[in-house]
Amino acid sequence: MSKPTLNQTIKNRINQALIGLMARYDFHAITITQITQTAGVSRVSFYRNFNSKEDILIKALRGDIEQHFYRTAQSGQLTNHRELFMAIFAFVEQKGDIVDLLYQNDLSHIFLAFIRECCGAKPESDNDTAYHHSLNMGVCFGALDEWIRRGRQGTAAEMADKVAQALAAILAKW
Secondary structure (H helix, E strand, O other): OOOOOHHHHHHHHHHHHHHHHHHHOOHHHOOHHHHHHHHOOOHHHHHHHOOOHHHHHHHHHHHHHHHHHHHHHHOOOOOOHHHHHHHHHHHHHHOHHHHHHHHHOOOHHHHHHHHHHHHOOOOOOOHHHHHHHHHHHHHHHHHHHHHHHOOOOOOHHHHHHHHHHHHHHHHHOO
């Protein structure tokens, strides 16, 4: 594994500073100054890498899920929608502390933005592909959101099966 660059180290310090502050303070009360002071970086370094506090969280989750999906894909475990949903639920299980902080701070919209970015429609997609991705994203976020709000009861595999059962029931009545 390669050594992180100075810029990556700065991003990681900013991310960890925000997560640490969120464990003690309401997200909306945390200032950029508090984040930069806690991280030991300048405001210039902050704004070179992030547009906002929300951007820190979205980029951190995106980087983590890219690594998670790369490892999962390399192991040959992403061959259908069930496995994709299992991988996403497993990722949320691993990142439960950060996800819990988002929900405790009434920031589920950041989680939705993250889900939209990683599996929603892309501007370059044709309409059919865009609708397909949007439907997957909506189902994914809806199931994840409820699972998180209910305390993440059940494993990733159990949740993937519940999603499949719910979709089958919906299609049977379509």
